[in-house]
Amino acid sequence: MGTIALAGTLDTKGPEYAYVKQILEQLGNHVLTINTGVYQPYFQPDIGADQVLATIGSTVSAVQQADRGQATTLLADGFAKLLPELYRQKRFDGVLCFGGSGGTSVLTPGMRELPIGVPKLMVSTVASGDTSVYVGTSDIIMMPSIVDVSGLNKLSKVIFDNAAAAISGLVNTKFDQEVDTKPxxxxxxxxxxxxxxxxxxxxxxxxxxxxxxxxxxxxxxxxxxxxxxxxxxxxxxxxxxxxxxxxxxxxxxxxxxxxxxxxxxxxxxxxxxxxxxxxxxxxxxxxxxxxxxxxxxxxxxxxxxxxxxxxxxxxxxxxxxxxxxxxxxxxxxxxxxxxxxxxxxxxxxxxxxxxxxxxxxxxxxxxxxxxxxxxxxxxxxxxxxxxxxxxxxxxxxxxxxxxxx
The missing domain is CATH 3.40.50.12030 (Uncharacterised protein family UPF0261, NC domain)
Structure with a gap:
């Protein structure tokens, strides 16, 4: 089975990410967790925010002291540099993220840096509006969260279950296709x-x-x-x-x-x-x-x-x-x-x-x-x-x- 990068703020949305991680593993996937939150995470991630920020020469303490706009920019820049590098290292096969407007702004720039064809799914509170600023020229799939992604409830669990099943299917379903070598x-x-x-x-x-x-x-x-x-x-x-x-x-x-x-x-x-x-x-x-x-x-x-x-x-x-x-x-x-x-x-x-x-x-x-x-x-x-x-x-x-x- 494939490896899915599960990325986001594990400090404020840790229970939700822990839930999705469990579902992905139940579906037979390996999970690479990446934290873009700068406070104590809900569970220990595979890659911490310090590693995310080190790619741009910044630190967790610097982000903690910055205003929200600057902090968001630093995290987005770090994630955008780290995520494609992890993919080049073959650390994951697809990526799943979720968040509100802030989380979506932090995570989608990195997703856009991945090659076309790499499965990328963003569950977001802003997915039902104009998503062009988030998708850009990439093939990010935007999935409406319906309710706020903060907290686990009867409805959010359904959305998270569907998102986990969707990214798992995208990563693990392979088709025999002829290699087209035409220029x-x-x-x-x-x-x-x-x-x-x-x-x-x-x-x-x-x-x-x-x-x-x-x-x-x-x-x-x-x-x-x-x-x-x-x-x-x-x-x-x-x-x-x-x-x-x-x-x-x-x-x-x-x-x-x-x-x-x-x-x-x-x-x-x-x-x-x-x-x-x-x-x-x-x-x-x-x-x-x-x-x-x-x-x-x-x-x-x-x-x-x-x-x-x-x-x-x-x-x-x-x-x-x-x-x-x-x-x-x-x-x-x-x-x-x-x-x-x-x-x-x-x-x-x-x-x-x-x-x-x-x-x-x-x-x-x-x-x-x-x-x-x-x-x-x-x-x-x-x-x-x-x-x-x-x-x-x-x-x-x-x-x-x-x-x-």
Whole structure:
């Protein structure tokens, strides 16, 4: 049977952790207990808070004397450094944690540092709300605790029993799977660029590559960047960079200011396109900020409203993309479809805007200074098969150049 890391504050929630430890052992698991509490623990853990904090050069006494915010940060930083190191040492196969908002904030940063696929379950009082701040770009499973996780009662025992059974099942259930050795390509997609990415994926598959596609919803872009940093890909087809428009204008699908930086920093073969930069994303029509009431808006569906980017916004997007690409340490190609950046930025469609698109292109070329960056303009809409074919051909060329180097 597998080993499960059981981590949390064994001083204030010791009885609960002792109960869960017993259940896990009854299910046949080995348990590695890690204490992130800084007072006398309920039972002796395998790894104490002093070891957690030593990873960042801090001590239990320092945390005891700090205010709550600083103490939480120190414990989270220490746990985030220790947990992946323990996994690299093969000390556990999966991790189970539980807590309130404070405990969740301390424990999930470490869980996020574990590789994708390692079972990680967080039982939390905040699991029924917006969990993006806790899950980030990882595959943490958030399980609502229903009641406060402080104390054992008829209902909390049911939740803890289910959590123990769930992590035990995740750790100990193995499937016979063929090992897929195909090299991976990371690609970005949106509804209005789906035909392009689907076609590119088929072409790459024919050439022996597997494509992992990330929906450009903010989380998707951050996940793509995260996996690039962790060496998952041999190349990136960043066909849909629309999250940069949301970051600039204040839309709801920003991937943050680091978008488009990971592959550049890693020197990965990369093709970049201005996919869906013709739009900024908001929620239902009535939620669009009032300052945009006179802008060109399009109801994509009942929960998504799109806003056409302007000439000045596209000029700034061109400058921002160029500034990021200027940091490249290996060749990158920017492919620009001159007949529209999305399905609805085509002749006769609601966001067709050649002036806005040209503003992006001119600004990009004027700001680029890195001779490793090549810009190609093709007389297609982004969803034309000819354009996606050209993007794939160029990406494969860049991969071949790197392979020979």
């Amino acid at each position: 991976l390509i990371g690609a970005s997609m949106f509804g209005v660029t789906t035909p392009a990415v689907d076609h590119a994926r088929e072409l790459l598959q024919d050439k022996g590559y597997e494509t992992l596609v990330f929906h450009a919803t903010g989380t998707g872009g951050r996940t793509l960047e995260h996996l690039v940093k962790n060496d998952y890909f041999v190349g990136v087809l960043d066909l849909t960079t629309t999250e940069m428009a949301d970051e600039l204008v204040g839309g709801v699908l920003s991937a943050g200011p680091q978008r488009l930086e990971a592959a550049v920093a890693a020197g990965l073969p990369e093709v970049v396109c201005p996919g869906a930069l013709d739009m900024v994303n908001f929620g239902p029509f009535e939620t669009v900020p009032k300052q945009f009431s006179n802008r060109k808006l399009f109801k994509h569906n009942p929960t998504v409203t799109l806003m056409r980017t302007t000439v000045s916004e596209n000029q700034e997007l061109g400058r921002r993309m160029a500034a990021k690409l200027n940091q490249a340490i290996a060749p990158v190609t920017v492919m620009i479809p001159t007949k529209g950046f999305s399905k609805i930025d085509a002749l006769g469609q609601p966001f067709y805007g050649p002036d806005e698109d040209l503003a992006f292109t001119n600004s990009l070329k004027q700001t680029l200074t890195n001779k490793l960056i090549e810009v190609r303009e093709l007389p297609n809409n982004i969803d034309d098969p000819a354009f996606s074919s050209a993007c794939v051909t160029e990406l494969l060329r860049l991969i071949a150049v790197r392979t020979k180097a």
